[in-house]
Amino acid sequence: MCLVALSGVPIPSESLPPLLFFKLLWRGIRDLFEQFLTMSMFSIVWWLCVILIVPGPPATVALFAMADPRRQTSTPEMSDAVAVFRSSFRRAWGFALCTVPLILILVWNLTAFAGTSQYLAAMVPLWVIMLLLLAILTVEGFSVAGTMESGVKNAFRGAMYVLVSRPFMSISFAIVLIALSFFMTITVLPMLLIGPALIACIVNRFVLTVLGVEIIDPLSPTSERAYEHERGINPDKGFIGRFRNETRRPRQE
Numbered sequence: 001m002c003l004v005a006l007s008g009v010p011i012p013s014e015s016l017p018p019l020l021f022f023k024l025l026w027r028g029i030r031d032l033f034e035q036f037l038t039m040s041m042f043s044i045v046w047w048l049c050v051i052l053i054v055p056g057p058p059a060t061v062a063l064f065a066m067a068d069p070r071r072q073t074s075t076p077e078m079s080d081a082v083a084v085f086r087s088s089f090r091r092a093w094g095f096a097l098c099t100v101p102l103i104l105i106l107v108w109n110l111t112a113f114a115g116t117s118q119y120l121a122a123m124v125p126l127w128v129i130m131l132l133l134l135a136i137l138t139v140e141g142f143s144v145a146g147t148m149e150s151g152v153k154n155a156f157r158g159a160m161y162v163l164v165s166r167p168f169m170s171i172s173f174a175i176v177l178i179a180l181s182f183f184m185t186i187t188v189l190p191m192l193l194i195g196p197a198l199i200a201c202i203v204n205r206f207v208l209t210v211l212g213v214e215i216i217d218p219l220s221p222t223s224e225r226a227y228e229h230e231r232g233i234n235p236d237k238g239f240i241g242r243f244r245n246e247t248r249r250p251r252q253e
Contacts, residue, residue, distance in 0.1 A: 021169055024209060025176065028202030031069050032194060038075055039197035042066050045081075046196045057092035058085045064146025067200035069208065069215050088145065094152040095145060099138040106131040136174050137163055143200070143207040162210045173206055 032039050042063055049059035062084040066076040106127050113120045137159050144150050144158035163170050177199055184191035184198075208215055 020209070021172060024205045025173075025202060027069070028205040029198065031067065031072065031201040031205065032198050034072065035075055036194075039067065039201070040193045041078070042076075042081060043194055043197045044192065047192060055085070057096035058089040060096075060142050061085075061088040061092040061146045063196055064143045064200045064204060065149075066146075067197055067204050068147045069201070069205055070147075070213075073216075084146070088149075091145065091151050091155075092142075095141055095155050098152065098156070099134065099141065103131065103134055103138065106134065132171070132174060133163070136170050139174075139199070139203055140170070140207055143203045144211075146200075147204055147208060147213075148211075158207070158211060162207055166210050169206070173202065177202065 046059050046063050049055040062081045065084045065088075066081050109120070109127050110124060110131070114124050115121070140162050141155040141159035144162075145155040148154070148158065150158060180198065181191070181195060184195045205215075
């Protein structure tokens with residue numbers, strides 16, 4: 001039995017592998033460091049756009065688009081990011097206006113009533129949960145908008161599907177990303193250079209996997225090589241084995 005996501009791709013309804021959380025987390029980190037300089041440049045540009053406020057939402061969509069793991073075969077260029085920035089300006093702001101004001105209201109409520117003796121202070125735990133879920137929905141929505149080129153409606157639909165179908169994994173990723181962001185903020189420089197790109201890479205891996213989008217790993221063996229490996233044909237001797245063969249050849253000659 002399968003479910004169909006907004007992209008029309010069939011999604012298996014069975015549970016994901018138990019170790020998938022750590023696998024996706026590691027692959028997201030690997031995606032960043034495979035294109036470290038490029039992602040660092042996009043992160044710095046993203047910070048500048050967020051400071052200017054107006055280009056912030058489309059810059060966020062462009063960042064997620066450039067951090068798409070399906071782009072691993074070719075290094076994204078600044079011209080690609082500019083093209084995504086221009087084409088997503090309206091839909092990025094449409095999505096941001098539906099989510100960011102609610103986040104700001106919840107943050108203001110927490111700062112105003114947390115630790116006080118007012119009646120509304122009893123709502124603080126609920127506001128914290130709402131803030132966490134809304135932040136997850138917002139980040140995943142920007143990921144869908146960037147990787148799937150979705151409009152406001154489809155971005156909400158895809159993000160809601162990911163959150164509802166995998167709530168515990170979504171919350172776990174959010175907690176890990178909050179911890180990473182806190183650590184990088186303390187050290188300052190990592191947050192400026194790789195913080196936004198790291199979050200985008202990890203979230204993209206998670207969102208695309210839940211949506212059932214195929215991500216081809218350029219480093220994975222071909223189908224022919226995988227078949228030979230299963231049959232034990234021409235096994236890979238590894239680095240040490242190849243090194244030993246290279247050292248033995250001159251002696252034999």
